[in-house]
Amino acid sequence: MMLLQILTIPKDDPVAFTFFTGYMAMMAASVFFFFERSRVEGKWQLSLLVSGLITFIAAVHYYYMRDYYLGTGENPTSLRYIDWTLTVPLMCIEFYLLTKAAGAKKSLLLKLIIASVWMLVFGYIGEAFNPEGGSATHSAIYGILSTLGYLYILYAAWMGEVAQLAKDSNTPGIQQTVRILAWFVLVGWAIYPIGYMCMPGGWLNTAFGWDSSNVDLFYNIADVINKIGFGLVVYNLAITDSMRLKAKAA
Amino acid sequence: MKKVPFYFIACVLILLQLEQLNSQVLTSIQNAICIFLILTLGISHGAVDHLLYNAQEKVRLSKFVIFYLIAAFVNTMIWFVSLDLALLLFLCISAYHFGQSQFIEYSFRRNLYSNILYFSWGAWIIVGLVLFNQTEIEIAINQQFITMAILNHIMYYGLHYFIFFGLITVCLFTLKFARLQLSFHGLLLEIVQLALIFIAFSLFSTLLGFTLYFIILHSFRVLNQEFHYLWKTLNLKNLFQFIRLLMPFTMLALFGLVVILLTWMYFDLNISLPLLALILISNITLPHSYVMDGFYHSRFRNLSKIE
Numbered sequence: 001m002m003l004l005q006i007l008t009i010p011k012d013d014p015v016a017f018t019f020f021t022g023y024m025a026m027m028a029a030s031v032f033f034f035f036e037r038s039r040v041e042g043k044w045q046l047s048l049l050v051s052g053l054i055t056f057i058a059a060v061h062y063y064y065m066r067d068y069y070l071g072t073g074e075n076p077t078s079l080r081y082i083d084w085t086l087t088v089p090l091m092c093i094e095f096y097l098l099t100k101a102a103g104a105k106k107s108l109l110l111k112l113i114i115a116s117v118w119m120l121v122f123g124y125i126g127e128a129f130n131p132e133g134g135s136a137t138h139s140a141i142y143g144i145l146s147t148l149g150y151l152y153i154l155y156a157a158w159m160g161e162v163a164q165l166a167k168d169s170n171t172p173g174i175q176q177t178v179r180i181l182a183w184f185v186l187v188g189w190a191i192y193p194i195g196y197m198c199m200p201g202g203w204l205n206t207a208f209g210w211d212s213s214n215v216d217l218f219y220n221i222a223d224v225i226n227k228i229g230f231g232l233v234v235y236n237l238a239i240t241d242s243m244r245l246k247a248k249a250a
Numbered sequence: 251m252k253k254v255p256f257y258f259i260a261c262v263l264i265l266l267q268l269e270q271l272n273s274q275v276l277t278s279i280q281n282a283i284c285i286f287l288i289l290t291l292g293i294s295h296g297a298v299d300h301l302l303y304n305a306q307e308k309v310r311l312s313k314f315v316i317f318y319l320i321a322a323f324v325n326t327m328i329w330f331v332s333l334d335l336a337l338l339l340f341l342c343i344s345a346y347h348f349g350q351s352q353f354i355e356y357s358f359r360r361n362l363y364s365n366i367l368y369f370s371w372g373a374w375i376i377v378g379l380v381l382f383n384q385t386e387i388e389i390a391i392n393q394q395f396i397t398m399a400i401l402n403h404i405m406y407y408g409l410h411y412f413i414f415f416g417l418i419t420v421c422l423f424t425l426k427f428a429r430l431q432l433s434f435h436g437l438l439l440e441i442v443q444l445a446l447i448f449i450a451f452s453l454f455s456t457l458l459g460f461t462l463y464f465i466i467l468h469s470f471r472v473l474n475q476e477f478h479y480l481w482k483t484l485n486l487k488n489l490f491q492f493i494r495l496l497m498p499f500t501m502l503a504l505f506g507l508v509v510i511l512l513t514w515m516y517f518d519l520n521i522s523l524p525l526l527a528l529i530l531i532s533n534i535t536l537p538h539s540y541v542m543d544g545f546y547h548s549r550f551r552n553l554s555k556i557e
Contacts, residue, residue: 140267140271143270144268150263151263152258158256183435183438187442197267203272204402
């Protein structure tokens with residue numbers, strides 16, 4: 001009986017629809033990345049494993065978030081942040097793996113992971129522990145702290161260490177891939193701070209007259225694009241490079 | 251991405267979070283910081299015009315100062331003759347100058363299309379500022395009892411002008427990119443920048459939105475261009491030497507501003523403060539735009555790409 005209730009998706013509820021679609025898309029992407037992993041050269045297999053893990057972890061979380069949302073009608077904030085705390089550092093690992101051949105050090109990996117965890121922990125405190133009715137001061141302070149973490153990753157990807165390493169790699173494929181991933185960080189990840197300002201009581205809702213349920217819609221669409229897109233960009237580089245190497249060897 | 255757009259993105263994101271506070275105290279502090287930045291960085295980006303003018307034609311400093319003063323005097327006269335004509339002139343020249351400084355690093359060939367692109371980009375920005383802050387500007391105008399038909403016209407037909415200049419800019423810009431085979435990545439960055447400018451205009455107050463654009467995307471960019479030019483021509487060794495070059499005319503401009511304000515207060519001149527500010531800003535802007543146009547034309551293309 002409980003299961004039947006949970007599985008009912010209202011036709012006029014885009015949030016529930018995107019939870020279900022997001023779950024299926026992430027799962028399908030995971031299967032794709034895990035299977036394709038064997039087709040690429042050894043040096044790219046770890047990158048594809050990480051891509052598959054990102055979408056698989058997200059798929060599992062989306063499975064639970066969908067049920068949680070359909071059962072309670074509330075935002076599954078905690079589950080979402082648990083998902084991000086695992087998957088966003090993994091996305092940062094992709095930057096490290098891509099630039100490793102050009103000399104990326106473990107310190108870069110550590111800095112990116114710290115920045116991503118910083119961004120998410122403060123975002124979580126800002127969103128989940130906001131006093132009843134919504135405190136603007138609380139939202140603003142944790143919002144700014146979280147944004148600083150995001151800006152560090154943005155800086156690293158566009159102008160900092162990651163960008164420099166990609167340039168030094170002298171490999172057009174890596175340069176192009178890092179550039180596309182940097183675009184994901186700039187445009188795709190920007191949805192998250194916007195979503196943060198659209199939570200119940202958020203000022204963007206007031207400014208644009210939006211409903212706070214939009215937060216989940218924004219997050220779901222952004223998650224699917226960012227996570228699967230990130231993986232596909234890495235896959236494209238891996239498969240192109242592998243095919244090139246195979247052709248060279250033949 | 252270069253540093254200037256990154257600073258702009260960072261500032262917009264931080265300020266968006268701060269805006270949640272919606273506090274009067276914060277707004278007052280923000281306004282004070284905006285005015286301070288306009289008076290310091292904004293004014294100083296035109297403080298080495300005499301050195302830039304030398305790039306096209308060698309003139310004595312005294313002669314250059316006289317040229318500047320005459321231009322300011324003529325401009326002031328236009329304001330007294332017709333507010334609308336003066337405002338239109340000011341807006342058109344500012345629009346061209348904004349667009350030119352934005353695109354000059356792409357080294358477009360100087361022709362009619364480039365000039366139209368510069369003008370339409372700048373006009374798009376100015377119309378956007380007015381359109382997205384219509385209520386605030388209307389209240390300010392009503393409080394000061396200023397009647398300017400041009401401003402009312404822009405506000406009334408704001409959306410039409412916004413779409414018109416937007417279409418021209420996008421078409422010419424895309425054509426330029428396709429013709430010069432510039433990277434798609436550069437085109438996208440320009441679009442993101444524009445989107446953020448309009449988001450800032452729409453979500454922040456008029457002063458804050460304008461300051462963010464004017465200081466970071468315009469003044470910083472121009473100061474950067476000036477620094478690189480003078481670094482090569484005058485063999486500057488560090489940033490401090492450049493700041494020393496900026497100081498005399500920045501201080502002189504600020505001193506002049508204080509004298510004019512004191513005169514305005516003491517003699518109780520029959521002119522509102524916003525209008526006085528507009529006249530003073532236009533007096534600096536017009537000769538500055540002329541000098542920068544010559545500077546860009548004669549020298550900029552010879553310099554290496556600016557980082």
